[in-house]
Amino acid sequence: MLPLLLLPAAVALAPAAFAGGGTRRWGWGRGEGRREEAQAAKDAAAAAFYELDTAQRDLRITIETITAVDSSPAARKAVADFEEFGRRIDEVSAAYIATVDSHDLDRDDLESSAASRAHGELTRAKDELVRVKGDLERFGESLASLLTRAENQLAQVAPAVERARQGLRAASEALDAARATGLRADDLAARLAALGPELTKLNEGAGRHGVQGTVQRAEDVRREAEAIRDEAGRLPQRAADLDKRLVSLRTRAQALTTRAETVGPVLSELRRRYSAACWQDLQRVPDEARQAVAAAEAKLADARTARDEQRWADATALLATVRALLGTTDEGITAAGDRLRRLDEVALDHGKEVERTRFALRDAQRLAMDGRSTPDPRHARPLDDAVARLERAVDGLEGRHPDWWHFLTETEAVRDTAARVVQEIREERGRGENR
Known part of the structure; x- marks a missing residue:
């Protein structure tokens, strides 16, 4: 037999059958068609593999967004389901890669049957990748409510952190202004410096410290910074007020020295x-x-x-x-001085003190009897005791050197008793009207 390259072109390209059980060769057009179909299936599988990988990465961001905010059972289940999808994706991806590796579509001697087999296996690998991607997308759609809630909470982070930073800047400026007046404000400077580590944590973000923790930290920093700012702003006036109080109290001390x-x-x-x-x-x-x-x-x-x-x-x-x-x-x-004045007054005319006290007792007695035929014992008893106490105080004035101070303290105690009874009666009647 002559080498194939020495045959006429038409003969070399034509189908040939050899007697005696020889190998049957494919025609060029038919073999290349199978190769192209297999290559197309390979490209489609590669595209499906890439799309699945992209979908998985996108959904991972969604899961991370949810878990940064939400620790509820629903969020934990979403994480577990995503991990299960990860295992499925690893399986179909490994199968796809093994299929690609098992078929060399660039071989010169690729047979039509091998190309057909590659086409079928690559198509099945692509279909499996597409099916898993579809399941993954439906799973992602089921997380919409969790994602929306997480995104709403995440949206609070940036404004909260910015408010904290603005508060720190304002506190620093107020501190500088106070120092410009000659005030050191060391305690405020120390409090402001203590916020430095908290600002570092805010800059590290919610991904590391969680959304709620970050928002709360930002709020705490803002509140403390505003307090420092306000105190720094009041510092010059506070110093002036202290100076005034020092002068005023010194003057008062001098006056009391004279009065003493x-x-x-x-x-x-x-x-x-x-x-x-x-x-x-x-x-x-x-x-x-x-x-x-x-x-x-x-x-x-x-x-x-x-x-x-x-x-x-x-x-x-x-x-x-x-x-x-x-x-x-x-x-x-x-x-x-008051003692001498009051003693002089009562020694000159104790009748005024007695009449004043009896008037208070009569007023309490009238109120106790108002709307009643007999007074309530809870009110009548202390008033009766007070009347007797007043009489004893008056009787105690007999003698050459009466204890006028005891008389005054007794009449004051009697008036206090009358006032207490009046208050009790009014409170009881007020509660009755409110029922």
Whole structure:
């Protein structure tokens, strides 16, 4: 037999059959057609493989979006279902790759049967890829509500973080403005610096710290930054107010020092004109006043130092202590003068005090009887006791040196009882009207 290349072209391209069981060759047109069909199936399978991979990556973003926000059972099920799809995708992808690797469509001696077999297997691989992609897409559509809710929550992140950043900038600017007036504001600077790590976490994003955690952190940073800004803005006025209070309290301390000197003569007058029971409790007022004023002046000096060192909280606390000391001293000094005045008034005419007290009792008794034939024992008993108490106080004035102060405290106690009964009656009637 002559080599094929030496035969005429027409003969070489024509179909041939050889006797004696020889191999039957395909015609060129028919063999190349099968190859092209197989190649087309391979291209279609490659396209399906790429589309499935793209769909899987897109859906992974959806799952990550949901899980960044949602930890509900529905979200956890979505993750589990996606993982199951991942296993299915790995299986069909591995089958596709194995099919591609098992067929070399570029071989020169590719037989028609091999091309047909490749076409069928590649088509089945493509169909399986398309089927899984369809299932994956339907699964993705079922996540629409979860995705919408997650996206709505994610949409809160950027505005919240931006508000926090704006708050930090405003706080920093306010701090700079306060320092420009000569105020150090070290405590505010330390609080602002403490927000640095929180800002770093905000910059790391919700993907690392979660949506809710990020939004809450942003809100906390904004709130603290605004507080720092406001305090820094008030700092110059706060310093000015402290200066005014220092001057005012120093002036008040000086005035009380002068007033304390009047207590001695008042006590001498009380001792001369009234029994010991009327003034014994005031004996220590002069010494206590001097001690309190001295303590207040020492605290004022400490407050001045704290203010100069810009320890605002310490200065404010010290001034509050000074105010309390001076207030107590003022009450003691005033009490001595008031005692003498009230004792003089009642000693001159105690009838006014008695009549005033009886009027309060009669007013309470009228209210207790209003709309009733007999008073309620809960009201009548304390009023009857108060009447008896007043009578005893009046009887106690007999004698050469009556205890006028005891008389005054007793009449005041009787009026308090009357006022309490009146209040109880009105409250009870108010509750009855509201039913």
